[in-house]
Amino acid sequence: MEPCCLKYITLTLNLALSISAVTSLPNSPKTKTSLKTCNFPAIFNFGDSNSDTGGLSAAFGQAPYPNGETFFHSPAGRFSDGRLIIDFIAQGLGLPYLRPYLDSVGSNFSHGANFATAGSTVRPQNTTMSQSGYSPISLDVQFVQYSDFRRRSSVFRKRGGVYEKLLPMDYYFSKALYTFDIGQNDLTSGFKQNMTFDQVKAYIPDVLRQFSNVIKNVYAQGGRSFWVHNTGPLGCLPYTLDRFPIMAAQIDNHGCATPFNDVARFFNSRLKEAVVRLRKDLPLAAMTYVDIFSVKHSLITQAKKLGFENPLLACCGHGGKYNYDKNRKCGSKVTVNGKEIMVAKSCKVPSVRINWDGVHYTEAANKWVYDQIIMARIQTHRFQ
DSSP: OOOHHHHHHHTOSOGGGOEEEEEEOTTSOOOOOOGGGOOOOOEEEEESTTTOSSHHHHHHOOOOTTTTTTTTSSOOSOSSSSOOHHHHHHHHTTOOOOOBTTOOSSOOOTTEEEOOOTTOOSSOOSSOHHHHOOOSOOHHHHHHHHHHHHHHHHHHHTTOTHHHHHSOOTTHHHHSEEEEEOOHHHHHHHHHTTOOHHHHHHHHHHHHHHHHHHHHHHHHTTOOEEEEEOOOOGGGOHHHHHHSOOOGGGBOTTSOBHHHHHHHHHHHHHHHHHHHHHHHHOTTOEEEEEOHHHHHHHHHHTTTTTTOBOTTSOSSBOSTTTTOOTTSOTTOEEEETTEEEEOSBOOSOGGGBSBSSSSSBOHHHHHHHHHHHHTSSEEOOBOO
């Protein structure tokens, strides 16, 4: 059976023979679509903090309040005030929000699992998390976790009882949607090591080789429907603008750092080429490439027109031009006279802000991006 959901989302006629690249078009007519007609029984997600629903929190400690304040009203493992794009994808499919694979308390994996962790990279990093901030759970490790989860789910479901209720049916793995949102940290890791833009570009082919190998491995285990996000506009993040040396001439009319956005565009162009090759190599796969960069860039550069404010200012942070301080991140506290006081607080109205904490997006921004992809203003490009 053809994966109807991918065809319906991207408006292509035959995903069995094409790859769709979704691109934001601000002036294009709205095309009303819905995920409710799709029939994916499960989602298996791989990625970094852009789609982490609690993996890093389960392993290394909960993302502190005010993370989660808008929708969950308490910390919920997400680096945002509320839901992420992956949450809206699950909701649109009529599925529960994805539980992180690493969270053993109260988790139900009957309709999928999330292997993403904040700070994850495609390539394993040759540092510890305390040294670099990057997660040890790189994409290759996430695949190992998925493979083990797939095998053991089959074994334990046969025991019946609670296992039948908490684990996915065997056939779900071949009918599931496999989502990937990773690569941003592979770029910033080079910049943190003081590499030049050309040096970062030089290792991107190896990043995408390793990325492609994981897709092939999932395919070899029966995965058929793949949904791949490219990386967003790095040069428009408060984190980037505050953290790295940027000359005035490198700032565009919207306040974003052009060289960092150029590297992101370079990565995305090579990622699209990799997806095209994967489509040729994996004849039964339905591959969808989603141009997240263009949608997010449109949101940031047209923020006022779209009802948002201060697109380059972190909602939750402390001090500086961008309300971002790498040493006092969202939720940070200081002790004064024996009493803890939060200094990196949330802004008053997150719903009109785009950036949450200098790196990640608010729920309102995530919802807007999701709506552009699924509901409106989309164009597709097909590659035979």
